[in-house]
Structures are given as C-alpha cells and as structure tokens.
Amino acid sequence: MMTNTLLSLTLISAALTFMALLKENAEVAIIAAGAGLAFALISLIAGARIARRRAQDASQLQALKESSVEMTRKAQELETRLNAEQAARQDTQAQLNRAERFQETLQAEVDANNAKQKNLEAELQALRAQKAASGAAHHTREATDTAVLQFLRSLQERGRLLDFAMAEIHRMPDAQVGAAARVVHQGIKVVLQDYFDIQPISEESEGSVVNIPTVDSSKFRLLSRENGASAVQTRGRLLHRGWEARTIRLPQSMPHAAASARIIAPAEIDMQENRL
C-alpha cells in the first residue's frame, strides 16, 4: 500500500518533472526530479523490506506445513499403537478372567481344608484334655501320697509314732507302754498343733443333755433315732464332743518330693563307733 502510494508519488514527481521540463522551469524540474528520485529511493527500500518479509513468511509457512505433515504422521503412528494396545488389553482381560475363576476354585479348596483342620484341632484338643485329665488324676494321687508320707515322717520324727505302732505292744507291761505313750503323745501333739487348729465341735461336757442343733447337720451324728420321733425330739445326751480342723497349715510339697517321701525315717548309723 505504502509502496503503491510511493510509486504514485514517484510517478507524480516524474510527471511534474516532465511537465517542468516541458515548461523549461528548471527549478521545479529539479525539485520534482529530486522528489521523484527520493520517492523512488524510498519506494525501492520499502519494496526490498517487504520482499524480505514475504520471503520470511513463506519460509515459515513452509516449516509449518512440514511440521503439520510430521504431526499427522505421528498421529497415525499413535493410532496404530493404540489399536495394538487395545488388542493386548483385551487379551489380558481374558487372561485375568481365567485367573479369577482359578482363584475361586482355589479358595473353595482352601476353605475345605480349613474346615478339615478345624475338625482335626478340635479332635486334638479333646485328646489333649483327655490326656491332661488322666495326668492330673495321676498327679493328684501322687501328690496326696507324698503329703501323707511327709505327714507320717513328721509324726515319726517328733512323736515316734511308727516305733510305737509297729512294736509288739501286748508283751509290754503297762508302765513301759505308759512311758512310751508320753513320748508319742507329746510329739504328735506338737505336730497337730503346728499343722492344724483342731477344736472340739461341742463345748458341752460329755454325758450332759444338749439341744440338738438345727444347722450344720454334718457336724453332728444323731444316734438311736426312731422314725417319726426325731421330728419332735429336740434334746439328746452328748456322747462325744467331736473334733474339727478349723484351719489347716500343712507344709507344701516341693517338686521331686515324691522321690524321697517313702523314706519315713532313714536308718541311722553312728560313725563314731567305726573310729573306736
């Protein structure tokens, strides 16, 4: 646009120059020619600039065209790959479905096994309980035996009870039996007092008439009871005061106690005699 204007201006300047030359007006011709030249120069420069920009634009356009082609190619490529992947996914899904089905089968098997195991465990527990019960029974019996043997040991150690009970007493005169009985009496009384708190059940004196208690029937033994009469009979004669262990403080057996418990009193040997 500008170049066109400049060209027009150049042409106008040339026409003015020509007209000036015709009219032999040198001054105007020179000015017009100068202006014409200037316009021509300016239009030349502007033309060159425009031409350069056009060239640039053209090369850019070319580049854009090329990249567009490239993009299209890539898009095609991607599409191809997408298609391939979709196919692969379908394949995987199929595999996955197969795996799920397989897992379900396996789970069913595991469940079955678990159930079986539970049954077995229950059976085992039952067996163990059975075994423990029989063991406990054995253990209790052994512990009881040990405790009784240890109690006997104490009675022998302090009260010579076995020496007394195992002797042939019927050949002995009363005086000797009496003397021995004191040893036994004193010793076993100490043992009984150490291990129990033994008290008479009835505080009344034997032979006296007492009220028949209505509570704690296991503590009293009612003798010569007649049918029907007992319901109205409230008194009777005390024959025996009875005994009750109010507290028990028996020693505790240690593990391995059974091993030595049968030795109620070891045989004793005086080593001094050997030296003499």
Place this chain on the structure above:
Amino acid sequence: MTTGNRIPIGIDLGTSHCAVSWAEPFSASSPALLEIPQLEGPAQIFKHGLLPSVLYIPADGEIAPDDRTLPWDSSGQAPLVGRWARELAQHSPERAIVSSKSWLCYGGRGQNVEEPLLPHKSAIEGRKTPRETARDFLSHIRAAWNDLHPGVDAGEHPLVLTVPASFDMLAREWTETAASEAGWQDLTLLEEPLAAFYAWLGAQGKDWRKQLKVGDLVLVCDIGGGTSDFSLIAVSEEEGDLRLDRIAVGRHLLLGGDNMDLTLAYHLQDKHNLNLDIWQFQALQHQARLAKEALLGTNMLDEFPIAIAGRGSQLFTQTISLTVTRQEVAEVLIEGFFPVCDVTTKVPRQRSLGLQELGLPYEKEPAITKQLANFLQEAQANVRASSLLQERIGERWRADEVSLLPTHVLLNGGVFHAPPLRQRLSRLLQRWVGKSLSILENPSFDHAVAHGAAAFAAIKAEGRKLRVRSGAARSYYIGIESNEPAIPGRKPLLQGLCIMPQGTEEGELLSLPDEQFGLWTGEEVSFRLFSADNRAGDPLGAVVRNAPAELEELNLVSCRLTSEQDAETLLPVYLTSELTELGTMQLAMQHSESPQSWKLEFHLRQEHG
C-alpha cells in the same frame, strides 16, 4: 518421706529365733508377722512366724539337692536354715550353727573374725564366720519376702534390724555388714529393749502420754533365749511434749532362757543318776523346757512326767521316765536365776577374758536379779558422772542413792510367759522401789521386738517425731602411749583418749583438732580401741590414765594413707568420729591442712598372739 510402695520392715535377729514384722505406713492397724517359708523336712516347705536361728551344713551327699530346693531356689544350694536345720541339728550337732548371734559380739575379741569358726569346736568342712551366718539368715528372709510379695525387692524397703542394747560398735558394724551383704540397702539398727518399748508405745496409741509423766523412769528388762538386756528410759519435757531418752544400758550378759533349760536338764540328770548319750541329753533338755513351761505356766500342774526315748526303734524298752515336780523347778529356776537379793548386791565385772580363751564368755553369775541390781547401781554411777543425764531425770535425781530406781517396768522375752517368774521379779523390784512401781503390759512377750522394730520403721518412714533418743550407749577411746621417761622393767602407760562420748547422737560429727597425729603415707598405722559403759561424764578429748585397766579393750583400728607422691611424707592429721544415722561408728583421719580425710577400718584381721 514415704515413697509409694515402700513397706517398713522390722527384723528381730534373735539368738534362737528370727521374727519378721511389717507395718503399713499411715495405718492404724498393728504390725503383722511374716509367715516365713522354710524347709520342714525333705522337699517340704512350711510357713511359720518364727525362723529358728539354726544353720545346718550337710555333709557331701547327705541331702539330695532336690530335697532342699526352696520356692525361690531350685539349685538346692541355698544355706539350710530354719526348722529342718534345727531338727537335723539334734541328730548331728557338730554340723549345726546355733547361737551365732552371741559370737557376733565376741568375734572380734580373741579370734580373727574373718576366720570361719562356726560350728564351734567342730572340724567339718565349710564352716562359717558369725557374720556370714547372720548374712545367711537375712538372705533367707529377703528371698522369703520377695517370694511372698513380688514387685519391689525387700532390700529396697526401709529395714529396722534389732541388736542387743549391749552390742558395742564393732558388733553393730558386723551386723550392718551382714545385712548389706544380704542385699538390704535402707537399714537402721535399733536396740532390742527399745524395740520392745516401741511395741508397747504402739499398742497404747495416743494413750501412752496418760501412763507416763515427766520424771518417770522406765526399766526394760528383756530376757531372750541367750542374752539378758537391760535399759532405762527417762521421761522429761521438751517444748510442751514428753521427751524420751534412753539413759543407760546393761552389759552384754550371755544368760537367758536356754541357760534355765540346760540347768534343769543337768539337775535332772544328776538327781536321777542318768547315763545319757548326747542325743538323749538333748531330748532331756527339750523336755526340761516343756516341764518348765508346764509347771510354771498358768495351769499350775504339780508334777510333770518326762519320758526320754532311746535312739533305736525299741520305744518300749529304751524309754527312760521320770517326774519333775513344781517344787524342784521353783528351787532350781526361780531360786537359781531369780533369787531374792538386796538392791545393793554387786556382781564382780568379768575382766576381758584374755585373748587365749576360746569360746563364749558365759556369765559366771546366773542370778538375773543380782545382775539387775548391779545394773541399777552402774546406771546410778553413770548418771552421777554426767550433769546432762541428771538434767534428763530432773527432780527425781538423788545423788546420794546407791541405785537408780525405776518408776515403771516393762518385761520382755519368752521366759516371762511364766507367771511365777513375772511375780518374783516384779515383787522384788517393788521391794527395792516401793509399791508405786507400775508394770507396763507387754503386748507380746515373743514378738514385741519384731513388732516394735516394724513400728519404729513406720514412725521413721512417716517422719513422725515420736522417738526415744538413744545415741551412743558407750563412750569410746583410742589408745595413746604417754610420754614418760623410760624406766627399765616398766611399760609406759597406755592412755585412753575419748573420741566419742556416751550419748553422742546419730549423725553427730566430732573432731579433736587439738590432738594431732603424724602419719607416714603408704604405711599402715594401727590404734587400740577401748570402750566403757559407765563413764557418761567423759567429754570428747577426755584422757583416761590407764586405758587397759580402766576400760574394755575392743579391737584394733587401722588406717593407711595413700599418697600420689612417691616419697614418704609425714602428714599432720587429727581424728574425727561420727555416729552414723544407721547407728554405727565411723572414724577418720582428717588432714589438718586440707579437706582430705582417710577412713579408719576396724581391724578385721588380727595377727595371732
């Protein structure tokens, strides 16, 4: 003071039995007795409130380890103490340690205390020192406590351990060492008569102030199985409240209930002309005790039949039987041990029995009443020597009297279960004092010492003020050779310099800056240590002219100064002494020019001769 789960524990480490009591802090309930698990027989554990102070040393293979395991020890190697040990001791006395506590007070006299001399006069392997024996009893008690009270270790609870009032500082030191070796960390020692008095105080609650008033003087007469122990407690006033001071303790008397049983056994053996073996004699002694209890007991039997079985199983042919009458028990025991005597009766002091004599210095005078009369005279002499003590007694003090007479009496010990013995002693005291004498009621003759120890531990833990001030029961001296011109054939006198006056309070630090000693570094220096129970007037630094004659010799103490300098140097030092909070004595050499000090050790190893 109390931290959460600390339980005050009291232990009566007795000559014949140990008892353990404990108290809930800030609780009104009375102390409870610990039921101590102990072996009763092979593989058999019995819990009992008393642990017999007997330690049995079995021969190799005599007892299977399985048979002597304890709930807390499966190795079967723990020392065998208690009821089974006592039973075994009757079969094999040469393997049993009995009355080891009496040795604790005499271990340092003639013998080397680190020498395992118990069982005495026995040649078995594995003998023990008196201290080790005490340690074994205390270890058993600690383990028993831990077994019954899981959680906090017994050693961390505050412990009050009782000792005879007549125990000197060395015996106290060894008791303390035994306890710390057994794992007890928080320990205080308490005199047994004071423990019995604390049990009485505890049983009275707040009412005790109604029973005692300013100017009263309480006599505690504690007769145990092996020892008799007397103390006097003065009641005075301080800041509007009653103040209690223990102002006198008796000498160490190896005389007690066991002597009575033995005496009765000898009497019966002689009277019936019995020929007994060692086991039968032990049975006789046991029977004599039962006879004593029965004939002097409340049921007032006239006769008591005794039967002594032989060793064999033939009970009927081998049993010896005889009868003891109340009259002969009264003659032998009441007249023998509690004869009526005047308050002026004197008992000659047994001089420190030369170093050669082995064994325990049993009392030559068995009359407890005479010993008591003698104690009251010595207490009078002791107070006469100290204006401080006279102040505590106040208006009641009479300088011209021969004896210091009590206004109240508290009897303690198993022998006082027998009413005739209580009556004899209190009537005799009333004869001396007058009808005004009151008898304080003992809550338990057998357990007052243990309960009182627990009550005292609780008082301490709660930070309460109620205390019987005791301090050092004796005064202590160090031997110094006097500077005299040498005279041929005459040894220079050994003077005694008082380093701790009687009545020194716990926690008090004493120093004698005027008496300087020159000590070479790197060398061991020994001093002879003396004590006295009747010189209350001697102040710190007092000099006794002839120490070996006027004082009782205790032991050697020694000190070794280590210095970083190679050269031997003579350092000027002076002596400091301290009565520790737990009741033992500490001696140290203090450098006079620096704050450095060196502890003096009680000489545990004494050269022979």
